[in-house]
């Protein structure tokens with residue numbers, strides 16, 4: 001890392017990322033992601049919104065207990081009950097931060113909060129003081145700052161700094177800002193607020209106009225020293241600023257930035273795969289940094305150039321963001337130790353010998369079907385093993401599908417439903433359709449299929465197919481994921497994973513709209 005000023009990376013994948021419909025994560029999944037973020041050397045991990053539900057509280061508490069090297073943060077509206085709950089969830093953290101917020105735009109104050117500007121200032125100050133009773137590390141956000149009046153922002157922010165806020169986060173909540181204007185807003189705030197030097201300026205940009213990363217970087221050029229972002233740009237609506245794009249832009253363009261992050265960027269691809277696998281949100285192939293094609297040189301001219309001198313067409317090295325050089329990592333004859341060591345390098349640590357054994361036996365099965373096993377295969381396999389080990393009500397026992405030219409496909413499936421084996425059969429327009437109908441003939445989930453997508457995890461016809469299924473029931477959306485060398489089996493796994501999520505609905509409030 002260079003000796004430049006630090007740029008603090010505040011990752012909100014586990015909080016704002018989780019607000020993306022269908023992206024909800026269990027406590028254990030959050031801990032796994034948090035550990036990977038810690039390995040990436042993220043400075044702050046926003047682990048959730050503790051007052052939202054007992055499950056959210058437990059998840060923040062578990063992350064706070066598991067993470068040692070990053071600050072763990074909990075979100076709280078500017079309300080005593082939210083702040084107390086966040087303080088309690090973070091009690092065992094090595095370093096804990098409370099992030100409290102209240103809206104400051106005219107439209108939010110008038111229509112949502114039904115509060116006067118004076119009341120908003122008073123409540124913001126009160127909230128920061130209360131949060132300071134739990135920790136010195138308090139962050140304040142004027143929600144919808146992107147549409148707030150600058151004079152009012154200056155007034156609120158000056159008051160919360162006096163009350164003890166150490167980070168001022170300026171959110172473009174609805175993704176309305178454009179780069180030159182947003183950069184100018186940060187410059188103005190830093191100039192006009194008399195005690196601005198007592199706090200770190202942060203930004204939190206949404207991607208509704210596709211400008212979240214550009215806006216964040218314009219803010220950094222104007223003195224922001226913390227960026228809030230998510231892995232793969234996951235988040236509400238069009239998402240948040242993508243961590244990997246912010247980090248690599250700043251790193252690659254050190255000629256333009258006076259700061260740098262302390263990230264170990266070689267962990268980026270791991271984190272991306274982990275988040276995608278757990279949430280069931282696939283990464284588009286042409287996504288910057290972490291997309292499968294991000295470093296693929298298709299055209300002959302480019303390939304020729306890269307072979308002669310890499311920098312003719314490459315501005316960064318694939319291995320610097322974690323794409324492995326020698327991608328064939330393990331094979332049929334690899335032993336348990338090589339398997340465990342490679343997974344540790346990928347940031348996966350097993351909790352028990354049983355977990356290692358379960359994953360290793362899956363690895364052996366896969367190695368029988370697939371000649372070369374890549375990192376991507378290993379990660380999919382571990383995600384599958386952990387899903388299976390989790391307390392799921394529905395499990396796949398066996399599947400038989402007949403598909404023949406001119407005949408209607410027929411699927412016969414055996415599921416364990418609450419431990420009891422049940423079988424069902426159905427025909428369908430294709431083998432996947434028949435399989436989903438066969439599952440429904442047993443579970444009768446009452447859901448609607450909203451999305452079905454298949455991605456080959458690696459290249460070659462023996463590649464594993466990674467299937468994502470999105471189901472909806474009465475407005476509750478879930479994503480399921482599953483991988484297998486047989487895409488019909490991968491589809492069944494993915495559908496069953498989604499059904500398991502729908503069978504455990506979690507009552508939780510949304511921080512920005514929900515009543516608690």
Ligand code: KIV
Nearest residue numbers: 101141143144171173
């Ligand atoms: O987008 C937003 O305004 C938020 C705040 C809670 C910071 O997520």
Ligand code: ZN
Nearest residue numbers: 016173204206
């Ligand atoms: Zn947000």
